[in-house]
Amino acid sequence: MVTKLVNACSNIGDICYARKIFxxxxxxxxxxxxxxxxxYSRHGLFAATLAMYSRMQRAWVSPxxxxxxxxxxxxxxxxxxxxxxxxxxxxxxxxxxxxVFVQNGLVAFYAKCSQIRHARIVFNGLCDKTIVxxxxxxxxxxxxxxxxxxxxIFSQMRKMNVKxxxxxxxxxLRAYTDIEDLEQGKSVHGCVIKMGLDLEPDLLISLTAxxxxxxxxxxxxxxxxxxxxxxxxxxxxxxxGYAKNGYAEEAVDLxxxxxxxxxxxxxxxxxxxxxxxxxxxxxxxxxxxxxxVSRSEYRDDVFVSxxxxxxxxxxxxxxxxxxxxxxxxxxxxxxWSAMIVGYGLHGRAxxxxxxxxxxxxxxxxxxxxxxxxxxxxxxxxxxxxxGWQLFHCMRDSGIEPRHQHxxxxxxxxxRAGCLxxxxxxxxxxxxxxxxSIWGALLSASKIHRHVALGEYAxxxxxxxxxxxxxxxxxxxxxxxxxxxxxxxxxVRVLMxxxxxxxxxxxxxxxxxxxxxxFRFGDKSHPRSKEIxxxxxxxxxxxxxxGFVPHRESVxxxxxxxxxxxxxxxxxxxxxxxxxxxxxxxxxxxxxNKNLRAxxxxxxxxxxxxxxxxxxxxxxxxxxxxHFKDGSCSCGDYW
DNA sequence: CTAGGGTTAG
Numbered sequence: 045m046v047t048k049l050v051n052a053c054s055n056i057g058d059i060c061y062a063r064k065i066f067x068x069x070x071x072x073x074x075x076x077x078x079x080x081x082x083x084y085s086r087h088g089l090f091a092a093t094l095a096m097y098s099r100m101q102r103a104w105v106s107p108x109x110x111x112x113x114x115x116x117x118x119x120x121x122x123x124x125x126x127x128x129x130x131x132x133x134x135x136x137x138x139x140x141x142x143x144v145f146v147q148n149g150l151v152a153f154y155a156k157c158s159q160i161r162h163a164r165i166v167f168n169g170l171c172d173k174t175i176v177x178x179x180x181x182x183x184x185x186x187x188x189x190x191x192x193x194x195x196x197i198f199s200q201m202r203k204m205n206v207k208x209x210x211x212x213x214x215x216x217l218r219a220y221t222d223i224e225d226l227e228q229g230k231s232v233h234g235c236v237i238k239m240g241l242d243l244e245p246d247l248l249i250s251l252t253a254x255x256x257x258x259x260x261x262x263x264x265x266x267x268x269x270x271x272x273x274x275x276x277x278x279x280x281x282x283x284x285g286y287a288k289n290g291y292a293e294e295a296v297d298l299x300x301x302x303x304x305x306x307x308x309x310x311x312x313x314x315x316x317x318x319x320x321x322x323x324x325x326x327x328x329x330x331x332x333x334x335x336x337v338s339r340s341e342y343r344d345d346v347f348v349s350x351x352x353x354x355x356x357x358x359x360x361x362x363x364x365x366x367x368x369x370x371x372x373x374x375x376x377x378x379x380w381s382a383m384i385v386g387y388g389l390h391g392r393a394x395x396x397x398x399x400x401x402x403x404x405x406x407x408x409x410x411x412x413x414x415x416x417x418x419x420x421x422x423x424x425x426x427x428x429x430x431g432w433q434l435f436h437c438m439r440d441s442g443i444e445p446r447h448q449h450x451x452x453x454x455x456x457x458x459r460a461g462c463l464x465x466x467x468x469x470x471x472x473x474x475x476x477x478x479x480s481i482w483g484a485l486l487s488a489s490k491i492h493r494h495v496a497l498g499e500y501a502x503x504x505x506x507x508x509x510x511x512x513x514x515x516x517x518x519x520x521x522x523x524x525x526x527x528x529x530x531x532x533x534x535v536r537v538l539m540x541x542x543x544x545x546x547x548x549x550x551x552x553x554x555x556x557x558x559x560x561x562f563r564f565g566d567k568s569h570p571r572s573k574e575i576x577x578x579x580x581x582x583x584x585x586x587x588x589x590g591f592v593p594h595r596e597s598v599x600x601x602x603x604x605x606x607x608x609x610x611x612x613x614x615x616x617x618x619x620x621x622x623x624x625x626x627x628x629x630x631x632x633x634x635x636n637k638n639l640r641a642x643x644x645x646x647x648x649x650x651x652x653x654x655x656x657x658x659x660x661x662x663x664x665x666x667x668x669x670h671f672k673d674g675s676c677s678c679g680d681y682w
Numbered sequence: 683c684t685a686g687g688g689t690t691a692g
Contacts, residue, residue, distance in 0.1 A: 078683065113684040148685045179686040214687040221688095250688050280689035315690040350691040381692040413692050 059083060071103075078110050090118035094127060107134065109143045116149035120156040128153045148176045155184025175209055183215040191219040210241045217250040226258040245271065249278045256285020261294070276310050284316035287323065295320035296329065303336070311345045318351035322358040325636040325663055328557040330359040334368070346374065350382050357386025360634050360661045360668065377403075381414045388421030390668045391677040396421035397430065412443050419452035424667055426679045428460040451480040458488020459681050463497055479509050486515065490522040491681065498522045513539070513547045514639075521643075551615040551637040555626045562622065565613040569622065578621040585655050586648060594644040614645050616662065624656060632659040640665050641682060650676050 066072060066080045077100045084093040097115050100107065107115070112135055119128035132150060140146045147170050154163035167173075167181040178201045185194035198216055201208070208216070213232060220229040233251055236242050248267055256264035268274070268282045279302055286295035299317035302309055309317075314337060321329045334352055342348045349372050356365035369375075369383045380403040387396035396418055403410065415438045422431030435453050438445060450473050457466035466485060470477050482504045489498030498519065505515040516539050523531040539545070550563045562569070569575060616637050623633040641649075641664045653660050654674035662669040670677035 075683080082683070108684095110684045117685075143684095145685050152686060174685085176686045181686095183687060209686095211687045218688065246688060253688065277689050282689095284689060310689085312690040319691080345690095347691050352691095354692065378692045383692090385692060411692090417692075 059087060074105055074108050077105055081114050085114045085118055090121045093118040106138060109140050109146060112140060112146040113149040116153045120153045123157050125157040144172055144174060148180050151177060151180040155187055158188055160184055160188040175206055175212055178206060179212045179215055186219045186222060191222040194219045210244045210247045214247055214250045217254050221254045221257045224258050229254045229258060249281055252278060253281035256281060257288060259289050261285055261289055261291055280312045280316060283313060287316050287320040292320040292323035311342045311348050314342055314348045315351040318355045322355040325359050326554050326559055327359045327361055327634060328554055330355050350379050353382040353386060357389055360663060362386050362390045377408050377411050380408055381417055384414055385417035388417045388424060391424035393421040393425040393427045412446060416448050419449060423452055423455045424678060428456050431456045447475060447478055451484050454481050454484040458484060461492050463488060463492060463494050467497060486518050490518055490525060493526050495526050513544050517546060547639060549615045549637060549639045551619040551635050553619040553623050553635045555623060562615045562618040564615050566618055574625055575618060575621045578625050582621060582652060586651055589651055591651055594647060614642060616645055620652060632661060634661045636663045638665060641669060650674055
């Protein structure tokens with residue numbers, strides 16, 4: 045009777061009441077204990093759930109088959125591995141080792157604590173597997189990054205004629221989403237309709253996430269718009285789907301929609317929206333996000349703070365990233381790595397290396413991503429020797445280098461002009477060289493004008509990545525640098541045969557908090573006349589200062605006059621001119637462009653920074669350039 | 683009275 049009363053207390057305010065009733069009893073029985081434990085669990089108060097369970101044990105009340113699932117769920121939610129292991133022991137001691145509810149709980153618990161092998165052992169020992177057991181192990185494998193194994197188990201389950209319910213389908217969808225198998229995802233969608241489950245809101249959320257992640261954002265959006273009662277997870281699925289597929293603006297817009305509709309964002313919403321801001325590269329937007337975070341309850345959330353560090357680095361202010369970093373109390377390897385990668389992007393290798401030592405000092409173990417940050421840092425600032433040593437240090441620490449690490453090393457050797465060594469390095473790697481490795485060799489060949497190696501790398505690239513215009517442009521630039529004009533023309537023919545056009549560059553500049561976009565030769569801006577007057581004046585000043593345009597960065601073999609005209613029409617030059625006429629003297633100009641910096645613009649921007657006494661920060665397709673007083677942070681290698 | 687799922691960072 046009293047148990048029923050406690051059970052009835054199901055909203056937050058009533059927890060206190062339930063507790064009061066409970067405390068009235070001198071010796072509560074197991075039913076009453078279960079009721080109070082369940083009460084806390086239902087409200088997500090998992091720490092309190094475990095605290096009550098401990099009290100129950102101290103009171104010498106034996107838990108029953110209903111107690112354990114609740115307690116295990118709390119352990120899962122808190123990822124309390126040690127506590128859960130103790131509970132596992134108690135399960136055996138009290139004779140519930142073969143209760144299917146308890147065992148399902150154990151499977152889920154081990155999976156959530158990244159102990160997938162333990163989960164599998166418990167699962168294998170189950171004699172009566174229910175759909176819940178199967179779902180627990182399947183989702184366990186996806187949660188631990190093994191979607192293929194999850195799908196294998198699913199097909200086993202089908203062979204045993206176990207019919208999936210909607211929660212099982214949610215897990216399967218997640219597995220197909222992870223491997224980005226749109227076709228299989230669609231076939232699950234078909235099953236959902238056939239089974240008449242297409243009214244299950246949570247299953248529709250999974251479908252939305254699947255379509256969004258697999259790049260079908262329009263389909264996902266139609267699901268999103270159809271949902272009668274959108275919850276925060278649906279919003280998150282849509283926002284992160286946009287962000288993951290390069291629709292950063294849509295992601296940010298949706299986040300602002302959420303804010304204006306007073307829908308409460310959670311840590312996931314914030315992380316995804318911050319990721320989108322990082323892609324847009326607007327420092328103003330970035331500051332807005334941090335402002336929002338600092339007024340929310342997630343200001344100390346590890347995920348959110350890590351995303352902020354990454355965002356600030358990618359929006360050009362690695363110093364603001366550092367402020368967030370310094371404020372964090374518990375820094376895990378991901379946080380340290382994010383900061384190190386940030387310094388790497390900006391070519392501040394010494395700070396990256398200092399952080400690396402500091403992190404080891406406090407006992408945080410570096411992982412493969414930490415080394416990607418360190419190696420790119422060394423690349424971006426020319427610390428060839430340090431980079432080489434770090435690569436070996438990584439292997440000595442037992443971290444297996446991945447494709448990206450090898451690409452960094454090729455870049456390092458290339459930068460140092462050791463092209464032969466770079467090539468031998470590629471040939472001796474234990475893995476098959478892919479796009480970024482050949483790409484690194486090609487750009488090194490271009491810089492050091494090594495035609496033969498460049499041609500070889502380009503050939504591999506045309507095979508591996510035939511529709512990427514960038515490779516053709518690089519090869520053409522290599523020929524131009526070597527003054528092989530007829531070869532330049534041949535590349536142009538090759539491109540025409542494949543129906544490829546040179547990617548048009550565009551640059552964004554943020555002025556007074558507003559992002560303005562400029563294309564190549566863009567005259568569409570309302571202040572276009574002033575911009576081009578400023579451009580002309582800049583050209584004059586450059587010439588007076590002795591600047592000679594680098595013709596080699598033009599793809600086409602044009603005549604002299606056209607060449608120069610074409611060069612100073614590059615989008616970043618227009619953006620710079622606009623920035624100069626619309627900001628106060630001395631203001632730093634921040635520009636984002638979609639392609640790599642071209643040789644000519646890079647040289648011109650260096651000189652412009654000196655002539656107009658401005659710092660100019662340019663984010664290109666893969667790194668930052670800080671132009672100041674006539675030189676650039678990249679040391680002219682990119 | 684109990685169990686499984688979906689959205690997140692480098």
